[in-house]
Amino acid sequence: xxxxxxxxxxxxxxxxxxxxxxxxxxxxxxxxxxxxxxxxxxxxxxxxxxxxxxxxxxxxxxxxxxxxxxxxxxxxxxxxxxxxxxxxxxxxxxxxxxxxxxxxxxxxxxxxxxxxxxxxxxxxxxxxxxxxxxxxxxxxxxxxxxxxxxxx
Amino acid sequence: xxxxxxxxxxxxxxxxxxxxxxxxxxxxxxxxxxxxxxxxxxxxxxxxxxxxxxxxxxxxxxxxxxxxxxxxxxxxxxxxxxxxxxxxxxxxxxxxxxxxxxxxxxxxxxxxxxxxxxxxxxxxxxxxxxxxxxxxxxxxxxxxxxxxxxxxxxxxxxxxxxxxxxxxxxxxxxxxxxxxxxxxxxxxxxxxxxxxxxxxxxxxxxxxxxxxxxxxxxxxxxxxxxxxxxxxxxxxxxxxxxxxxxxxxxxxxxxxxxxxxxxxxxxxxxxxxxxxxxxxxxxxxxxxxxxxxxxxxxxxxxxxxxxxxxxxxxxxxxxxxxxxxxxxxxxxxxxxxxxxxxxxxxxxxxxxxxxxxxxxxxxxxxxxxxxxxxxxxxxxxxxxxxxxxxxxxxxxxxxxxxxxxxxxxxxxxxxxxxxxxxxxxxxxxxxxxxxxxxxxxxxxxxxxxxxxxxxxxxxxxxxxxxxxxxxxxxxxxxxxxxxxxxxxxxxxxxxxxxxxxxxxxxxxxxxxxxxxxxxxxxxxxxxxxxxxxxxxxxxxxxxxxxxxxxxxxxxxxxxxxxxxxxxxxxxxxxxxxxxxxxxxxxxxxxxxxxxxxxxxxxxxxxxxxxxxxxxxxxxxxxxxxxxxxxxxxxxxxxxxxxxxxxxxxxxxxxxxxxxxxxxxxxxxxxxxxxxxxxxxxxxxxxxxxxxxxxxxxxxxxxxxxxxxxxxxxxxxxxxxxxxxxxxxxxxxxxxxxxx
Ligand code: FES
Ligand code: FES
Numbered sequence: 001x002x003x004x005x006x007x008x009x010x011x012x013x014x015x016x017x018x019x020x021x022x023x024x025x026x027x028x029x030x031x032x033x034x035x036x037x038x039x040x041x042x043x044x045x046x047x048x049x050x051x052x053x054x055x056x057x058x059x060x061x062x063x064x065x066x067x068x069x070x071x072x073x074x075x076x077x078x079x080x081x082x083x084x085x086x087x088x089x090x091x092x093x094x095x096x097x098x099x100x101x102x103x104x105x106x107x108x109x110x111x112x113x114x115x116x117x118x119x120x121x122x123x124x125x126x127x128x129x130x131x132x133x134x135x136x137x138x139x140x141x142x143x144x145x146x147x148x149x150x151x152x
Numbered sequence: 153x154x155x156x157x158x159x160x161x162x163x164x165x166x167x168x169x170x171x172x173x174x175x176x177x178x179x180x181x182x183x184x185x186x187x188x189x190x191x192x193x194x195x196x197x198x199x200x201x202x203x204x205x206x207x208x209x210x211x212x213x214x215x216x217x218x219x220x221x222x223x224x225x226x227x228x229x230x231x232x233x234x235x236x237x238x239x240x241x242x243x244x245x246x247x248x249x250x251x252x253x254x255x256x257x258x259x260x261x262x263x264x265x266x267x268x269x270x271x272x273x274x275x276x277x278x279x280x281x282x283x284x285x286x287x288x289x290x291x292x293x294x295x296x297x298x299x300x301x302x303x304x305x306x307x308x309x310x311x312x313x314x315x316x317x318x319x320x321x322x323x324x325x326x327x328x329x330x331x332x333x334x335x336x337x338x339x340x341x342x343x344x345x346x347x348x349x350x351x352x353x354x355x356x357x358x359x360x361x362x363x364x365x366x367x368x369x370x371x372x373x374x375x376x377x378x379x380x381x382x383x384x385x386x387x388x389x390x391x392x393x394x395x396x397x398x399x400x401x402x403x404x405x406x407x408x409x410x411x412x413x414x415x416x417x418x419x420x421x422x423x424x425x426x427x428x429x430x431x432x433x434x435x436x437x438x439x440x441x442x443x444x445x446x447x448x449x450x451x452x453x454x455x456x457x458x459x460x461x462x463x464x465x466x467x468x469x470x471x472x473x474x475x476x477x478x479x480x481x482x483x484x485x486x487x488x489x490x491x492x493x494x495x496x497x498x499x500x501x502x503x504x505x506x507x508x509x510x511x512x513x514x515x516x517x518x519x520x521x522x523x524x525x526x527x528x529x530x531x532x533x534x535x536x537x538x539x540x541x542x543x544x545x546x547x548x549x550x551x552x553x554x555x556x557x558x559x560x561x562x563x564x565x566x567x568x569x570x571x572x573x574x575x576x577x578x579x580x581x582x583x584x585x586x587x588x589x590x591x592x593x594x595x596x597x598x599x600x601x602x603x604x605x606x607x608x609x610x611x612x613x614x615x616x617x618x619x620x621x622x623x624x625x626x627x628x629x630x631x632x633x634x635x636x637x638x639x640x641x642x643x644x645x646x647x648x649x650x651x652x653x654x655x656x657x658x659x660x661x662x663x664x665x666x667x668x669x670x671x672x673x674x675x676x677x678x679x680x681x682x683x684x685x686x687x688x689x690x691x692x693x694x695x696x697x698x699x700x701x702x703x704x705x706x707x708x709x710x711x712x713x714x715x716x717x718x719x720x721x722x723x724x725x726x727x728x729x730x731x732x733x734x735x736x737x738x739x740x741x742x743x744x745x746x747x748x749x750x751x752x753x754x755x756x757x758x759x760x761x762x763x764x765x766x767x768x769x770x771x772x773x774x775x776x777x778x779x780x781x782x783x784x785x786x787x788x789x790x791x792x793x794x795x796x797x798x799x800x801x802x803x804x805x806x807x808x809x810x811x812x813x814x815x816x817x818x819x820x821x822x823x824x825x826x827x828x829x830x831x832x833x834x835x836x837x838x839x840x841x842x843x844x845x846x847x848x849x850x851x852x853x854x855x856x857x858x859x860x861x862x863x864x865x866x867x868x869x870x871x872x873x874x875x876x877x878x879x880x881x882x883x884x885x886x887x888x889x890x891x
Contacts, residue, residue: 033376097233098373099557135803
C-alpha cells in the first residue's frame, strides 16, 4: 500500500512500487488529464508538479512520489497562476488537438510561479521539454508573455 | 452536390417532449430505408445508443434547439485539432442566426446523414475537406430551420413571415415590438413544412462566419477534462498491448508466455493475425508482460524494405518513363529547340506521423453487439471492418468517435489497421478491452509517408524563359493497397473516395509553361505499409518544383519572386498571395545576416505563398528565424483557426524538413521514440507571421496548405545564403546543426 497526496487529497493505492506515477494517476486514481505521450521523459505530456516542481510522471516510480505533494492539471486552477495560464490559453485559442496541453500548462505554471517575467530564453529553457505536434508553440510563448506583462 | 440537395430534402424536424426541436436528416441515399422519426419521448437517447439498428441507421439527430434556447450541433467530421467542432457549428449558426454563446457541439454517431458530401458515402476527415466539404449542406440546413422558426412565429402572431427578422436566436417583429426565442418557438416550428431550397444569406451579411471565435473545446482542453480515446474507462475494462513482429507482416510462430503470465496483473496471452496480445488489468502490467514474452516469428512473407535499396531502386526508375499524368504541348520539340535543358533529382525518406496521442482503441464486444471508442478520421470504414471481424452488421456497432490527440492522416487509414487489431483482441476476449500502443509501437507501426524520388527538368531559351517542364515522381501508391487487401469485399459495396485528390500524382504545377509533361511510377509494395501524411505527395513534389525554379532563376540572374510573378499571369489568386507575402516579409531586404527564400502552392482550393528567413554560419549552424505566409482560403470561417492551422502546418513542415526520417534496414525500422525521431521544439520555433487574404470564394482547405511550401522556401533561403542546392531531406543528414 502506498499513500499519495494528490491535489490536496490523501489516497492509498495497492500497486507495484515500480508502476510509474503517471499510470497510477490515470488508472488507479482516474485522473486522466495527465497524458501518456512517450513514457521516456522525452515529450512532457505527463508533466505534473511534485512539491511544485514540474516533473515527468511517466518516469517517476510511484514509490518515489510517496510523501511528496503531487498537483495535476485537474486542480491547477486552485493556484492563482495556474488559473491565469488556463484563461490565457483559452483566450488565445492555444489548444489544437489539446493532447499536450495539460503538460504545457503545468510547465508554464511552474515557470511563471518561479519567474514572473520570463525572457524568451527562459521560456525556451522551461518549455522545450514539452513537445506539441500540432505546433502551438508561438501561441504558448505569446500567452506566457501576456500573463507576465498584464497580470503578474 | 446533387446528392446533398436530395439529402436535405429528408431534413426532418420533430418537436421534443417538454419543448424544443430536434432536426434530423434521414436517408443517406435514395436506397436507404425511409427515415423513421426519432424517439421523441426520450430526447436524451442519442442515436446509435441501442434501439433498433435499422432506426439507428436511418435517423440521426443533427441539431437540437432546446426550450432553454440552447443549441447543440452534432458534427460528422472528426476533431483532430483543426477545430472541426467549432468551425462547422459556426456555419450552421450563421444561417440559423443563432446566439453563438449558447451553441455547443459534439461528434455525431456514424451514420449516413453525417457523411462528408465531398466524399459521398463516407465520414472521412482527410484531404483538408472538413469545412469545405460540409459548408454548403450546413448552410442549407441552418437556413431551413430558421425559415421554419419564422413561419412558426408568423403563425402565432398572425403576420406575414416577410415582416419578421431573426437575430441571436430570436424571431423579432419590429412593427409590433415583440419577439420570441427559438426555444419558445421550437415546438411549433417542428410542425412547419421543411423548405427545400431556403434562401441563403448574402455573405456580406455574415456575423459569425468570418469572425474569430474561441474554440468550443478551449475550456475542456485546458483543464484536463477532454476525454480522448486513451482516457476511455468503462466498467470491467482490461488493457492490452500487442507484441508485433520486427518486420512488417511477420507471423507469430511459437510463443512462450510462461514468464509473461507470471507477472502480477497479466491475465491472458493469445495470438491475433498481426501479433501476440498480452491482456492485463492495467497498462503497466501488460507492458511488463510483453517484455517477458518470448516469441519467434515466421518471416517468410515479412517485408524486407531497406531505405538505401529503396533509394537506389527509385533512382533507377527515374530513367524510365512512367504513367503520364499531364501532357501539354510538345515537350520533346521544345527541348530540342532550347538553348539549355537543366534537370535535378531529389530523394525524400519515409516519415512517421507521430501524433501526440499514440494509437489506441477500446472495444466492448458481447457477441451480439459492440461499442467502439477511438480517435478516428475514418469512422465509416473503421466500423465496416470492425463489423466484418466481429461478425456483426455495421449498425450493430455503436462507434464513438473520440477527440483525437492529432491525426495527420494516420487515423484515416482505409485499411483500419489499428481498429482491426483491437477487434481481433475483443473477439477472443469478449470483455471490454482497451488496446494501447506505446510510443514505440506507434513509431514502428508502419503506414508511413512513403519515400519518393523526383526528377524535374526545364528547357530554357536565351532569356531564361522556361519553354518546357517535366516532372517525374517515383513513389509508393498509398491508395493501391486498397485493391490488394483481402478485405476488398468489405469495401466493394462502398464508393471509394475520389482517389485523384488523395493519391500521389502531381499535376498542379501552376506556372504558365507551354509544354509540360508529368509522369509517375507508383510502385506497389504490399509488405511496406504506407499511408497519406499531412500534405501528401505535395511535400516532395512541390519541394522539387519550387527549389528547381530558384536554381533556374539564379542561373539567369533573376529574382526568384519576380521570376515566379512573370509566370503567374493567368493565376490571379496565386499572384495575389505571392505579392502579399513579398510585401509582408519585406522581400529583398532581410535583416543583416539573414537570407530569404520563397515558394508557393495552390491545392485543396486554397492558395499560399511563404517566405522563410534563415542564417547559416560557417560551421553549418542553421537557424530558421522567421516564416511569413500569405494565404487565400476563399472564406475563412474562423480566421483565428485558419491562422492557427497555418502556424501548425509551418511547424509540422519544419519537423519534417529538418529531422523527419524513418529508416528501414532489411525490413527493420530503426527509430522508436522522440529521441531518435526528433520533432520541432519551442527553442527551434521561428517567429511565424500569417496574413489572411480571403477572396470570398467558397472555403478552401487549410489543414495542409501551410506545409508543402515551407521546405522549398527554406531550401531556397539556404541556397541564397550558401549557393548549396538541397536535393534531399531531412537537413540533419546534410550535416546542418539545427539551432
Ligand atoms: S509521457 Fe512523460 S515525458 Fe512523454
Ligand atoms: S495541441 Fe496537439 S500536440 Fe499540442
